[in-house]
Amino acid sequence: MSPTSPETLEIKNRGIPAMLPSNNASNGYVDGDTNANNDIQPAPYGKAIATRLMEPNEKASTLGSFSNEDISLVLQTFRLLIADLCQQFNMGHPGGAIGMAAIGVALWKYVMRYAPHDPTWFNRDRFVLSNGHTCLFQYCNLYLNGYKAMTWEQLKSYHSERPDSLCPGHPEIEHEGIELTTGPLGQGIANAVGLAIAAKHLGATYNKPGFDVVSSHIWCMVGDACLQEGVGCEAFSYAGHLRLNNLTCIYDNNQITCDGSVDMTNTEDVNAKMAACGWDVVDVEDGANDVEAIVVALSKAKDPNREKPLFVNVRTIIGVGSVVAGKAVAHGVPFGSKDVAEMKKAYGWDPEQHFTIPDRVKQFYAESPTRAERYVNEWKNLLETYSKAHPQLASEFRDRVAGKISPDWEDYIPSSFPEGPTPTRKSNGLVFNPIIEHIQTFMVGTADLTPSVNLSYNNYLPFNPPSLQPTSGPVGSYKGRYLHYGIREHAMCAISNGLAAFNQTSEGQSIIPVTSSFFMFYIYCAAAVRMGALQHLQVIHVATHDSIGAGEDGPTHQPVELAALYRAMPNLLYIRPGDSEEVAGAWKVAIEYKKGPSIISTSRHAVPQLWNSAGGTSRQGVKMGAYVLKEVENADVTIIASGAELSFASNAAEYLLDKYRIRARTVSFPCQRIFENQERDYRRAVLRRHEGIPAVVIEPYTPNGWERYADASISMRTFGHSLPGKYIYQHFGFTTERMAGRISDFLGRWKTGDVDRGEFVDL
Amino acid sequence: MSPTSPETLEIKNRGIPAMLPSNNASNGYVDGDTNANNDIQPAPYGKAIATRLMEPNEKASTLGSFSNEDISLVLQTFRLLIADLCQQFNMGHPGGAIGMAAIGVALWKYVMRYAPHDPTWFNRDRFVLSNGHTCLFQYCNLYLNGYKAMTWEQLKSYHSERPDSLCPGHPEIEHEGIELTTGPLGQGIANAVGLAIAAKHLGATYNKPGFDVVSSHIWCMVGDACLQEGVGCEAFSYAGHLRLNNLTCIYDNNQITCDGSVDMTNTEDVNAKMAACGWDVVDVEDGANDVEAIVVALSKAKDPNREKPLFVNVRTIIGVGSVVAGKAVAHGVPFGSKDVAEMKKAYGWDPEQHFTIPDRVKQFYAESPTRAERYVNEWKNLLETYSKAHPQLASEFRDRVAGKISPDWEDYIPSSFPEGPTPTRKSNGLVFNPIIEHIQTFMVGTADLTPSVNLSYNNYLPFNPPSLQPTSGPVGSYKGRYLHYGIREHAMCAISNGLAAFNQTSEGQSIIPVTSSFFMFYIYCAAAVRMGALQHLQVIHVATHDSIGAGEDGPTHQPVELAALYRAMPNLLYIRPGDSEEVAGAWKVAIEYKKGPSIISTSRHAVPQLWNSAGGTSRQGVKMGAYVLKEVENADVTIIASGAELSFASNAAEYLLDKYRIRARTVSFPCQRIFENQERDYRRAVLRRHEGIPAVVIEPYTPNGWERYADASISMRTFGHSLPGKYIYQHFGFTTERMAGRISDFLGRWKTGDVDRGEFVDL
Structure with a gap:
């Protein structure tokens, strides 16, 4: 099936709610400025800022050899592919990915520099999907652009029973073409800031005039949530401060979250806020369809004269083309087979056919691998001449690229x-x-x-x-x-x-x-x-x-x-x-x-420093997770401690011997996870609980988890208290005398059987 | 000692760095707008917004019967009191509190409605110190304004060895005059948003025309940190959306944090950002000294025609008057006795005298209690007439005030x-x-x-x-x-x-x-x-x-x-x-x-619903933290489970009996803390580990902490995996057959002594 008549290529934005605001500055407030306060204008809408970056009606000089009809067909294909993928197992997040179709075309086809045949090519641009639930957006683009691991069978494994699926519910770093695992909202944009800092730093350190061996641009998609989450707010603010002009954030502004329209919960002037945080701002009005406008906007990103990170505010429509377009329900629930069939009919496609990729669409994506090989080869050539011009630096750089630490x-x-x-x-x-x-x-x-x-x-x-x-x-x-x-x-x-x-x-x-x-x-x-x-x-x-x-x-x-x-x-x-x-x-x-x-x-x-005392600390001991600090013959008890309170164990052991004739061995226990990974023989040799020697742990934390290694604890069951350092341990009973007394009492109960082995005791 | 000559009353801002920026919009960037991008103007500085709220040179009509000299003396007294308090034990955070002296006078003396004799008076204004490390600011104001618990001795107990000090290192809710515990940065402003929502909601629910029985205003001090922390960013954004005009945030804008000048790390246009978030913004230029300007700015808060929360950007100088004024070191370290003596000399005070409060300063604060009694009595009278006009509503309201739930x-x-x-x-x-x-x-x-x-x-x-x-x-x-x-x-x-x-x-x-x-x-x-x-x-x-x-x-x-x-x-x-x-x-x-x-x-x-089966769940059981779901004679093992996997215990128990002739009792364990608070007899009756019956817990979490109640676990030692719900438990081995098999194996090892009691086993 290959729809070709012009009318079938017309974009039909079914169900777009006419009231969707395009400007968040004054969303939804019903009473206008009618009181004394009303001469206070909201900060100007970002568009005024944006248009200085972008002339009205400025368009990319070309979208290559492809017509608007070609582009429309690509968008239809992409949207229907996602609808079908969610329908397959009746699970998934269709709406966001469908709304972002045009952004995907602009990025992978026209703007981003990457290499499907060499996914970890060092100087690639990095793409982060901060709104990770729209993962199908990324998976489909990886497939269409020729990433090898993302086979057709793999793409169709989304939400299947395959534990080896490369299409988990959120993108995962282990898989080809995925830079970072995302999903928890707001993390991705902060990750992207990290990537941009890394590129800036490595560029500043290793680039030389004529040798931009590090020139990656970082692209990050965000949704409304990433703008609301605190971690996102922090990251935006810091990126603006750092003037990371190698970072572009693309805002999938569909004004919909799980609860409904965003203006139920957020009515910021987003563009003005981003500008106040030190970002350049560009608007795209019809981000659901206008690939050309998105390409123009994104192309601003690589303008070497820009000094700030770039925020591209792209108005989209969640689930565009479906019955639930523009509605919250489009977010996390498949549309249903009936509506998917209706979508296909409206596009002039055969509603009985699923997972269709027309040849013209395949052609559209065919050049990605060739282009990628050119990028990689150019960079390798650059690296070679750089190595001749700056041999020492190039050697260091190659080690960094190889992940080798000096x-x-x-x-x-x-x-x-x-x-x-x-x-x-x-x-x-x-x-x-x-x-x-x-x-x-x-x-x-x-x-x-x-x-x-x-x-x-x-x-x-x-x-x-x-x-x-x-x-x-x-x-x-x-x-x-x-x-x-x-x-x-x-x-x-x-x-x-x-x-x-x-x-x-x-x-x-x-x-x-x-x-x-x-x-x-x-x-x-x-x-x-x-x-x-x-x-x-x-x-x-x-x-x-x-x-x-x-x-x-x-x-x-x-x-x-x-x-x-x-x-x-x-x-x-x-x-x-x-x-x-x-x-x-x-x-x-x-x-x-x-x-x-x-x-x-x-x-x-x-x-106190214990390393120079008999039975002292050792750096090798840390590598084992826990180790015997001081062994004693015929031990009555093992005292475990760590960190700031390590010396408490030694002090209590001495006091127990002096005052109570109790023989205590001591164990330093800096890391539970490392110790847990040791062989049982080593663990038993350190703890000796299997010999019937009870263990008491001293740590001013809640004891949860120490029950695995000890029979009793001197620990905290409450929050702390404001007292200067020299009084605080005393306040909570962490004096040598009182700790020793509690251990002695415990051993008495242990011997009489009042304490059952396996019954952990808080002393 | 009472300095009276005019020259001694002159404010000497020693050590104020001349370069401290008053406008964050373009802080510190050395190269101006010199490239193609430079016609992009930063969003307008908030001052333009602010001046519409406040005319230039607008002043409060009066500061009462007190002269500028009186005010200066009060400020000196306040600053020196804080310097002395930190010097006393050579600990504490002096700089911020000293810089905010004038804000304190404006708030407690002129603007805020509170009752020292009745600190929990329902309709009081609430004050939250979000920059909690400046707690001396609050403690001194509580003392000066007549809060009874805050005696002179108590005030001087700051950082002493007294565990019953009312002056902990950060304000704590337990103490008179403190609305919430603060310290972790950004929490306080979000708390204040909560207080403002509470006041708005209770007002909307219970106020009637002529009867504003709920009219509390919420005041919140923040420092630079609260503006940077994500939780603060979220709270500012949501408060602006909610149009909480009963909330005023006062920004102690001293442009200093621990690491140095704020512009090392943050160069936002704060006012423009706040305006974009839906706040009204007012500036105060000389917030270290100009009490009158602060009073005028804060008085805008209660303008009934305003629709938004109010952000008052007060430029202050950290540690004003000290050698380290305007410097990061003023934040968390006492100035040293020499510098405190110099401060006193510069003010014309006797450097040998400490903790001095001149009589004129005492007079200045003398009226607070009287004014407070008037506030409380007026409200009580209002409540009485309200009760007659709206008896049903008033009855409900009184229950809410009393904290009684229906x-x-x-x-x-x-x-x-x-x-x-x-x-x-x-x-x-x-x-x-x-x-x-x-x-x-x-x-x-x-x-x-x-x-x-x-x-x-x-x-x-x-x-x-x-x-x-x-x-x-x-x-x-x-x-x-x-x-x-x-x-x-x-x-x-x-x-x-x-x-x-x-x-x-x-x-x-x-x-x-x-x-x-x-x-x-x-x-x-x-x-x-x-x-x-x-x-x-x-x-x-x-x-x-x-x-x-x-x-x-x-x-x-x-x-x-x-x-x-x-x-x-x-x-x-x-x-x-x-x-x-x-x-x-x-x-x-x-x-x-x-x-x-x-x-x-x-x-x-x-x-599955277990409540209607034999040995079913019970709501009373939850109150005990854990309880026996099904008891058996001569039990070989206890299986513990909770939550979504509770039925796994019953299923495994049945399978164990059928397949292995192993008799398993089952325990439902919804809450560890509640169970821990039960008597030992109850705990033993539930677990029966003291009888030698081993316990195995089933929970797809890391087992940390379960070691207290069980001898082995079927749990998670890794992160999860993306698989639909019907496959995920199987993927990690949580099938009845496999769980029963693991328990059976464990019991075999237990009987042969291969497992030592006290050695927890991850099955």
């Missing part, structure tokens, strides 16, 4: 440390600052806690636009590897996922991002940390002030329950090192662990 | 349910929709998942401004009790904390807020849920799609580790009911539990 990173870790009490957050600096200073692979950032997290290294250079001379600090440079994220924890972590995902090989990443904040505020960014874990992205999170020892800032700043989340999160290593030596071990583990994020969780306050 | 709420819970398989999210609707329909105390909202969470009740009315006629849905009303939060989970939960905190008595709250979303996305708002738990606020969170059963949406939407966080969080009840009957029990528990939030965690998919 092997001497380990040499920068000190072999010994100051002997006096040291906050483990300060130990972080002792261990990592020499590494970050010398090893270019790392980019480190903080959510406005530079003075607290000790990660600003010698001659550190902030990542900021070269056009920025802030009131404090040096003039900006994209060569900078220190990111002042502002008070935006969530975006910090989501952006770091983008930095990590920019280029990954079997060797590692071009960039290993490091984030930092108080541990408590990693609760703000848990969704992004999770996405990093899910995607096996290597991101190192430096969390300080990690216990009630945070002191006078009080319970709002004292984590007691958060470790339970991160210890439970798959693929993530939550590590609580106990002194400088264990901090060295934690960094070694985190840098060598390529399968996901790590959290290095450290203290605000100075803690 | 006792017939329980009557609306069905006594039985449909017998066929039902998704527990649908059971939520069966149980709660009749309650919300009839009981005014509840306000329910959703983060754009109305079609999924089943909480829109008969004739539900959205809370929206009466001036709004959205494209879909009814015209807005502040009487509405259904909040379309948009895709703003974090603000939803933080706003709900504000709704809950608006009025609390020993009986309960005037409003019990209910939120709803997918359980997975409660990871976005964990920081706000935590703040509710910390503050013992009754908020009910309805979380659906709570397991891998979410199906084809994939691992981004399938929680496996999140329950570990909420089970560990103090004061919070995380409840997973297993069928409609247990859903009824969960709601009863959540509505009766006044000491914190609850999460009712339910399934996307239909689950």
